[in-house]
Amino acid sequence: MKEKTAVKGQAAEVAARQYLEQHGLKFVEQNARYRFGEIDLIMRDGNDWVFVEVKYRSHTQYGGAVNALSVAQTERLRKAANHYIQLNRIDAICRFDVIAADPAGIQWIRDAF
Template sequence: MANTNDQGQIAEYNARQYLEQRGLTFVEQNVRYRFGEIDLVMKDGSDWVFVEVKYRSPSRYGGAVNALSAAQSQRIRKAASHYIQLNRIDAVCRFDVIAADPQGVQWIRDAF
């Protein structure tokens, strides 16, 4: 049985594949700062997309879609803001969530 960290890595890989199949371009994965982390950085045309990947095994507690707290979305926003400054990005940016569970994948564009 895979541990939670392995499942998270697998979910991120699958999310990346899923988004690439839908026309997004991979930029970077697991961007970590002291105050937050970005699971996937993708591009959708000229738009930058910061993706949070949520995985839940059997949909307990409302499943993966409901797993993102307000505090987590704040940390992701802060990390993305830092990333945008460091990379001097001047483009439209959005935050998407990929919610994965054994039943499948849900892509929530402009999640927060």
């Protein structure tokens, strides 16, 4: 069952990337992993850097994908993004977006946290 979920999650990341590119963002990197967290997508929106968390849920019950992001996950994403910013010496505006995908479609939440 985990393999099915992982495949659907990867498909959601591909769909999220395509969705964001269709809305004018430029792809930089996918699945930047560090021991304390992972960044699903790193994009550019003009001069701004965008760190994207992709959430996929196969059902819309319990609030669906939109409500699937925990406080602990946002903290891990912040740590990973901070590390990425330091490693790449980024001196620009950065933001955190969420792409929530479920059977109802894709929702893009800009400046999610």
